[in-house]
Structures are given as C-alpha cells and as structure tokens.
Amino acid sequence: MFNMMKTAILMAAITALFMAIGGMMGGQTGMLLALVVAIGMNFFSYWFSDKMVLKMYNAREVDATTAPRFYAMVKELADRAQLPMPKVYLIDEAAPNAFATGRNPDNAAVAATTGIMRLLSERELRGVMAHELAHVKHRDILISTISATMAGAISMLANFAMFFGGRDSEGRPANPIVGIAVAILAPLAASVIQMAISRAREFEADRGGAEISGDPQALASALQKIDHYAKGIPMAAAEAHPETAQMMIMNPLSGGGLRGLFSTHPATEDRIARLMAMARGS
Template sequence: MFGNWLKTTILMAAIVALFGAIGAMLGGASGMLLALLFGGAMNVWAYWNSADMVLRMYNAQEVDEGSAPHFYRMIRDLAQRAGLPMPRVYLIDEAQPNAFATGRDPEHAAVAATTGILQMLSERELRGVMAHELAHVRHRDILISTISATMAGAISALANFAMFFGGRDGDGRPVNPLAGILVALLAPLAAALIQMAISRSREFEADRGGAAIGGDPRALADALAKIERIAQGLPLSPAEAHPETAQMMIINPLSGGGLAGLFRTHPATEERIARLMIMAQAR
C-alpha cells in the first residue's frame, strides 16, 4: 500500500514538473508559474474526479442487482471473497471483450466490463477476469492508474496547444516554433513512459491476486487467451479516442501497431498465461 502511495506521489510531482517545463517553453517564468498552478490544481481535481471522468469517456452505465442480476451477484461474491467493500458496477456497450477497475481507494471503487466480454466468455472465465480487476482494487493500483490516464490526456492536450499556438519567452520574444513541435512530441512521450513504468509488474500481481480470489488460475489464463485473440479484430472506440486509458484494461485494447507497440503498458499475454498455468499446476 505504501509503495503505491509513493508511486502516486512521484507521478503527481513528475506531472506538475512536466507542466512547468511546458509552461516555461510557452511563456517563460510567468508561463511556468501558471502551468505549475494549473498542474497542481489538476492533481487535486484528478484525485477526486478522475474515476468518474474515465467512466464517462467510455459511456459506462451503472447497473445493480435489478438491471444485471447475474453479473452484479458475481461481483458481490468476489468482493466478499477478497474482503473488499462492494464496488459500483458498470457496463460498457462495446463489442470488444475488456474490463477495468477505477476509483481512488477500495471504498470508492468501480469495476466496468464491456457487453462483449459478458457475451464471449464463459461464467468461469468471466469470474477470473473480474477477480483480476478486484485484485487491482485490493492492491490499490486503481488510484495511480486512473490519475495517470486523466493527467496524460491533459498533458497531450497542453502539448497540442503548444504546437498550434506557440508562445513567448520571458523577454516577450517569439519561441522557436521547432520548440513547440518538440514539446508536442515529447510531452505525450513522457506521459507514456510514466504509464509504462507503473503498469507492467502490477498486471502480474493482479493476475496472481485474481487467481487467488477466484480460486481458479486456469480460468483467468483461458480468459486472457480468448480476449487477446478476439480483441485484435474488434476496435474499442473509446480507447482509440483516449489511448491514455488503455493501460487500465485487462488486455491492451488498441489496434495500432508500429510505434504504438513500443508503448504497450501490458506484459506479453503469453507470459501472463504461462505464469498462471504454473500456479494452476501447483494447486
């Protein structure tokens, strides 16, 4: 728990520093001050509101025992097994099978799944996936994951502003337009590197924790194999529009190749499956 709080604090500090650097590039000392203030305010806002923002990005609809009884009861049973409060439960009307967890702590958590994953996985496989997401909640991964997603989007927007509108230095002289282009390229890159640094190991831990919660490592392994195979041919529109949120998903939802492959925030699915199968054989 302390480790994740430390990572979150470092991430927030890095983002504020990046905002300050972009502000200095755009407007010298005054621009840096304004950007630092904006970055600090964004951190406070993100802590309290980023989960709801991500859910709105995916047009996620909250469900309860009346509207999605089987799925809701599954989450309730898994949450009890994990020793967690009951999270809010959401469905996303998308064909690609995928799921994520969000929120600032276990008491304010939410889990979301696409309608595609409910249709394409068996009950056993779906339990494995949702147990994985609840493991993220129990490990308190969700705060840093959600904040990094929303802040990376803000950084990208600020970088685009730099490229299109340029700025002036402390003496009022126009900034070199190449500098604005460089900021526009490097700021999203820095955000992607921050996300990549925090995401890979935690997926292995969530796989391990989810297998323990669900009691069936092979079910999660089978689910990962099926999701990986199906998701490659089905785009997830909100993730394509907001790629900074891709690191929240159980499987990388993005269809882009080339340079995008350099910034995968998930370990290789084959390695995740291999580790789960070792767990299954040891039971």
C-alpha cells in the same frame, strides 16, 4: 513485490524527469505555475474519473435484480478480497473487455462489456472480475492519476521552456535548440515511463486477481480468448478516448509502430505464462 518495487522506481524516474526540466528552466515561477495547473486538472480527473469514464462508455448500472448472476459473482469476489461492494456496470459493446474505476475501494466501480459476457465461461469471467477487483484493492487509480499528473506537468513545463526559454545554472538564456529538444523528448520520455507503470500494475493485478479467485488458470484462459477476439472487434469508445486504454484488462486500441514501447499492457503471452506458473505452484 517485484512489480510494486518497479512501480516505485518508475514513479521516482518520472518525478526526477520533472525536477530536471524545472532545473533547466532556472526559475521556480514557471515550474510552479505548470505544476499547479497540471495538479488541478488531474485532481478534477481523480475525483470525478469514475463518472467521466462510465459516461464515455455509456455504462448502465446493474444490481441483484437486473443482472443477478453477474452481481452475485462480483459480490462473492469482493467478499473474498475483503473489499466493500463496488457499483457494477454493463456496457453494450461487442468488444470483449472490462475495467475498474473509482478513487478508492469505498468509491469503486467495475464494468464489463456485453461482449465479454458472451465470450467467456462463468469461470473465466470470474477470473476477469477478480483481476479488476485487484486493481481496486491495490488503489491503481491513485497510482495512474499521480503518474498522469507528473506526465502532464512535464509536457507543460517542456512547452513553457520551448516558447519562453530556459536558463542555465549561471542565469544565462539557454540554447533554443536544447529547448526544442526538451519539448519533444521530455513528454515522450514521460509517456514511456507512464506506460511502463501501467504494465507493471497489470502484472500485479493478474497476480492479485488469481489470488482472489483462487483460479489463475481461469484468468489465463480468459486473457487468451480476449486477446484473440478483441483484435477483430473495434471498440469505438476506446478509440475516441485513448487515455482510458490503460484501465482495460486488455488494450482495446488498434496497434501501430513501436507497439511494445508504448503499449499500456504487457504482452498477453507473458501474462499467461506467469499465471500458468502460479497455477503450477512455481
């Protein structure tokens, strides 16, 4: 409940930031134009995100014949979660990771790398796939798409303000220095908020996945293994498409400065601590 409330607050914050930039520009024409273009781009991404991402990772669909144990595991968990059976994919990738995609539970897909299949025990893998199904159940793709829409609109508005200038409340041209500052800081702020939304959804998916599987300790063990091994195994597709990082169960990107601020995922130790607290019944 706390993380759902946090997500709502962050969504309100990114919306307020968008409206503040629109107000700074003084008129509605540029604001509406940028918003329409951003919504159009993200509308396309929302409807076709599953196909786009699966193609980026060269994922291959499997079924009860080609991957019987894995497919049966996902089916059992989907039944426990009272979800329609999603499409199931494998990715020939050494890096251990997994993700869910699709615009709603009726059009969902879950994917796992061959690396994670080799690394984890069946019990741990079950915890991971339950986490991904929790994303499906919570409609996190919708939330991330909305946040991406607003972040994209903010970036476009900020650039528009810098190049064409804004107006103050009395209709006078705004200070160009202010326009440049907004063009730099507003997209940065939007990205920080977007990353915070992603981290909140990961905590919620951990909780939901533990409830679906009935085994929070297995997910905690899986996260510990993935975190340890993923750092030493680069994931080329993720590095080429960093916008997909927030979909993964573990951040697949190599770290850099200000890692905590811009990370799409919470610290693994924090996730494990919450799951172990669930296992203890606290």
